[in-house]
Amino acid sequence: MTASDTDFTVPPPLPDAPAPPAPQVETDVWQPLPLRARTLATITTLIGTLIPLGIALGVGLIAADRQPLSFGLAGALLLVIPAWTVWIARRRWLRTRWRLDDDGFGVRRGHMWRSDTRVPGNRVQHLDVRRGPLERAFGLATLIVHTAGTRNSALSLSGLDFDEAERLRDTLAARAARDDDHDDA
């Protein structure tokens, strides 16, 4: 088990005693992430790129002779690199799909390096739904599925719709509990 590096998360409100029948998660289809997730990915990528890039270019300009050419080069870099990273982030958003079926939970991601990870429902140890401040502002959440494995012991999927993430968590947790019932070793 990995030691969870907890960040500031608001614990979800306790459910009322008899939980109303939650709307079911649609199964057996590869589902995309919501559009809001793309916006959030764009913003975080822009911040994550522009700050280090700005610092690097600033230092470079101070060190180099301030000629029009170097200014032009810096400006071009300032335009091209963020555009590239944002393009990658948006493509990653497009390629990330998740799916819930009878076997378990699956996540597909990546364009250049593709992966398709499946965690069977009866292998789920525990589940986290985590939200940072930005994700809260966009109504998104990160779902983390923990297994007893080592390398893939935590499958995390960020950019899920918050309600969807909670439904997914409850569905998976219910399955894990069901499996535990008839296999109490």
Place this chain on the structure above:
Amino acid sequence: MTTPEPAAPQALLPQDHERRLHPGSWLFVLLQNLRQFIVPLAVLLFAGGRRDDGYPWWLPMIGVGALVVVSVWQYLTFRYRIDDDRLIVRSGMLERSVRQIPYSRIHNVAIHQTLLHRVMGVAEVRLESAGGTKPEAQMRVLRMPEALALEQLIRDRGRADATVATLDGGPVAAPEGTTLLALSTWEVVKLGLISNRGLIVVAGAVALSFQVMPERAMGRLLVNYGREAFGYASGFATTWMAKGLVLLGVIATALLLIRAFSVLLSLLRFHGFRLQRQGRRLTVERGLLGRSRSSVPRRRIQAWTQHEGVLHRLFARRTLEIDTASARGSDGQGNANAQRGLDALAPIAPPDTCDAIVRDIALLPSWPPVDWQPLHPRAWQRLMLGDLFMTVGLCAALAWFFQWWGALGLLWLPWSIIVARRHAARAGYVVDDAVVAVREGWWARSWRFAELGKLQAVELRQSPLDRRFGMASVWLDTAGANALTTPLRLRFLSLDDAARIHATLAHAIATRPLRW
């Protein structure tokens, strides 16, 4: 630890009342505490003593006295009780804690004896469950017969969780253990010759001495000795030929010394190695000075690895190792690797014996499988790609210095093609309804496999290079896998095969309950 197991553990471990550890146990706790504080104490004693103005040399003794008090207090507050289905441990000096450990949750029982323990006839017992970094309970120390009785009790009671439920709390007639592997001294010497443990330790010792010794004394020492030795050597070896011979001799001696050290280490660690099976439980005993004995239920084994290097093949031997999901942290004394209970089921054994052990323990009657599936036909090109880039880069660098002579390095390529082709031809995988197995390597060969029920997650991966070749790989995750060993993965399959295996396994795992 070769003492016969007591016939009735109940006689030694009555259930009705709480028990304490061995009366001498505070001594061992003290020793362990002293080990932690030995550096500060020594600094106090020596660094302080240098000042001659009546420095109170007895000051550190107060610290030692305090440690004695703490140790005795720990001994007095540690109680354990043996219940029907669980062990209850009460401990703590100011913060009291009560810990209940069901027998069925204990993955590994480790009994360890250092030389001092053996002189006093006691042993340290660790009970480990899955995950975490600390053992569930650590009993420092119990009388040896009590420790063995506890181990047997856990073995018998822990079984009740499985399909056979015992009728009453009474002892099940423990089946006599069958010895699966016992290593003779000569085998252990071979193991030392094969293993590189000596090199690691020597390197570690050199690094440590550089750190510990003050003001680069170690470096000066080495340089001085080296210069002296060189002068001595050039006294009688005047020609280049002779110098080369002397150098070769020195290197050979060093290698021999390291091997000898390896043999010594493996004798210390694996002398008297014995692997036994008692019903569903495996027990391994080993050690020359300090003995350790750990036992693990068969079903707690998560994955298997067989390894065969070039030196192994020279002696016609193999290594068989297992992953268990029990706690992998240090044992509280800083030596993380020394007592990692039961990782090597067979540190060294003939291939047939290894396979027989697998058949016997893993319940895979048909091991080794015969129908290994081949990799993608172009897998060898992928295998040598890394080598190709390395060689070409290196040759480019060489050519920079030696002009065209550097191109001679390209002669390495035919060899690397041969290796890659042999590797690809030998590598293979088996996926059936019981097991996933991967076979890799040609020079150094390895087999890695796990039962389907032990798999935790499946991942299909495809890198850009893979896509270019129409390949993909399937990565399988098991519990307790060591970060250093090769992961269980099926590389360089054709995309269709990989996708099919991925889908089959994802479904197959979902139909099998998690048992670990």
